[in-house]
Structures are given as C-alpha cells and as structure tokens.
Amino acid sequence: MKISDNIKSARIGRGLTIEELSSLAGVSIDKIERIENDENFALKDPYGRLYAKKLCQFLQLDCNLPSETLEINLIKEKNQKFSQKVLEFLPHLFAGFILVAFIYANANLNKNPTFQVDPIQHKEETKQATITSESQDNKITFIVLKADDEVWITATIDGEKTIFNIKKGEEKTLYFENKIVLDTVGNADKLKIMFGDQEVKISDREIIHNVFVDSEGIFYNGYNVLRGAPKI
Template sequence: MIDLIQASKICKDEREKRGLSREDLHKITKLPVDIIRRLEEDESYLKKEPYAYFQMKILLNHFGINEELSRETPVEELKKEKEEKIEYQPRNSFFKFFKGVFGALVLILFTALSFSFKEKEEDRFVVFLSLLNSSPEENTKTTNNLDFERNIKNIRNIHLKAKNYVWITAYIDGKEKVIKLTKGQSVKLKFNKKIKFETIGNANNLIIIFDNKKVALNKKIIHNLFVDNEGVFYNGYNLAQEES
C-alpha cells in the first residue's frame, strides 16, 4: 500500500521515463495540466484536497501501477499526531480528575447546607453548580459546532433527467448500480456519503439536478464524475458551482 506522497513520485517518474509531457498526459487522462502539476509537486494539495485521491487513481490506472492507494495521512504526520496525543492525554486526564474532585466537594457542601437554605436559594445554588462544571471553552465549542451545522446544506439526493438514451455505471456509497434511461425518463438517486459515476454513456443527453441547479454535460462519454453534499465534481472542478 502507498500513500499519496509516494504515489506522486512514482507517477512523475513514470511519466518522465515514458517521455511524456504534462500536456501529453492531459490529452490522455483528461486531467487539467495544472491538476497534474499539483499531483506531482504540491504536497499541501495532496494532504488537503479530498479529490486528490481519485485524481491520483486515474494516473496510477493509466500507468498500470497496481499498488493499493491509501487515503490516510502520510506516516510522518501520523507519528507526529500520535506524539501530540500522548503529550496531551496526561494534561487532559489531570484536568478531568481535578474537575471531578472539585465538583464532588461542591456537591457535598451543597448537601450539608441544603437544610438551612430556602427553596429559592437552593435553586440558585444548583444553577451555580452547573456553571462550575462546564468550562467557557466547552460552551464556545458547542455554540460554534451548532452554528457550523446550521450553515451546511445536507444534500443527500440528486435527479437525473434524460434528453435521449443514456446508460450509466455508478457506485452509490460503494454499491454498484447500472442505470439505463430512455428519452424523457428521470430517476432520483439518494446517497449517504457520495456517488461515483464510473462511466456515463451519451452524457451529453443527461441533465443532473443538484440543489435545484441543472448541470449539463457536453461530452459523449464521461468517466469518474463524483457527487457529494458539496457538489458535482469532474476533473477537480465543481460543476454545480459553475452552473449557479
């Protein structure tokens, strides 16, 4: 198994060994020249761009390299993350222990004094106790997460409409599905994570409707088109954004 950094070097070496320019490789794989350059030279792109994995697989398949490609972070980063996690755990454990002891002491004190306070005063102390057991950082994090989730569109389906005969091989959340549409037919596809359209035949007769946006395809045969809750991606470009 190889990671994206290793695959990048292998594909670049193989291209140069075969005497191919990036423009030549673009004409064969249909990947943009700039994307090929990033796959070969830009480690930041390989680590942060989720579609770099699928683009790299196109290059590996073209060169006939049968190594299994890993989606994971390279070994050096994993090692660093583990070291940071080990360093953080004692501090985190001590904080939790201290917080638990402090909470227990406050609870005991509250129980001892509860008989001498009025019901209204008891209610105020309970509120105070709950505030002691939640840090400002946790409250801020929870609020930020809720705001973030509200702003994300949870798109989990698309519509396909055929202007004429269309045939499709798709993988919906990893499960293969063959779809054949005749003129005027439409179908709704639901997914949890993503849809990979491995092949679309007569693609220029197909309209994909994503988040009320119509995406028309201008090629007769299309390979490796991806859909997730962010858009419709082909060769690294979000076609749904371009159509908006």
C-alpha cells in the first residue's frame, strides 16, 4: 500500500478527521491533505517526507520512508568553480604581465631613477598593510552546520540555490563569498550554527524561513543574533 493511502486509512480507521489529526499531530491541514493525495510529495519532497514521518510516528505506522539521497558536496563544488575561474583568468593575467614588463623595460632604457623612502611614512604604510591583512584573514567565509537530528535545508549561497539534508550527528561546512540565505529550514530546532568561535542554536521552532549569514553575523528579521538581539 502506498504511504499516502496508508496514512489516510489509519486516520479514517481511528475515526479522526483531517482537522483533528492536524491538531493532535501538529501538522497543518493543507500538508496532511497533500500527503494523503500526493504520493510523490510524501516520498520525494524532503519536507513532505518530514511531515509524513511525523504522521507515521503519531499513527504508529511503519511507513519505511527512504532516506534523503540528494547530498551536495559544497566544498568540492566551490573548489571546482574556483579552479575554473582561475583557468579563465590566466590568459588575461599573462598578457598583463607581458605588458607591464614591456613598460618597465622601456622606462629603464630612458632613465635610471633613484628611490628614497621616508622611514616614518614607510612604517605607517607597513602598519596599515598589516592591519588590512589581519582584517582580511579574520573575515568569516564559512559556517558549520551541526544537526542533533535529521534537518532539511533550502539555501541560496552567493546567489545559487540548493537543497540538502544533514543527518543526525552530522556536520556540514558551507563556504560563501558574500552571503548565505537559509530560505527554509525543516527541523530547525535540531540545528546549530558554528560562526567563527560561536555556536548558535538557531530556533525553538520546527520550520523557519529567511535567515541571512554574512561575514558580520547571523541575521533574522533585521537583527544580528550574535549581538544580543532577540533569539530566532
């Protein structure tokens, strides 16, 4: 029997309406209706499986739901894109190097300049360069997601959207250049985010939307939750 039919039959067998099951199991009416009438939603959609699993647990059914198979290796994908960009840029870099070398050689043929460095100015410039370098080195460019239970995430990373699943006890590293938008998080109360040396429990709710992460912090409803703002 299909999972959707199994859930529907168990609900009817217990004499429960969809409204009553929604109230008891904590799953919205529209989600129950879709699960009962759309097998693909219950089997293939990560959020559909989440709600179907919850209904099966409440109705004490062995639905034997399959595990999430769509896993994205973000680190590998990031390295591949970076390598591709480097290969595309190399010809331009080589041409620029030849042009600079030609200009420099031509200038040395016409004159033999001498250079004098003001020690104070040089020291200040060196100090400023050190500060800039340290600032760049300390810039946050990734977060680590930790799951206390199975979590589903739809995320947009530097403009590219993807869906992935983190198993219980698993960690996943997300790299970014500009920002990450966690469009939707299922089982959000089971997710923690490592941002630099800080660990943030993201929510006490099951589903949340639109959490922004950039090098400055983790933002929700306009607040940076790392700076004492209200909890997500």
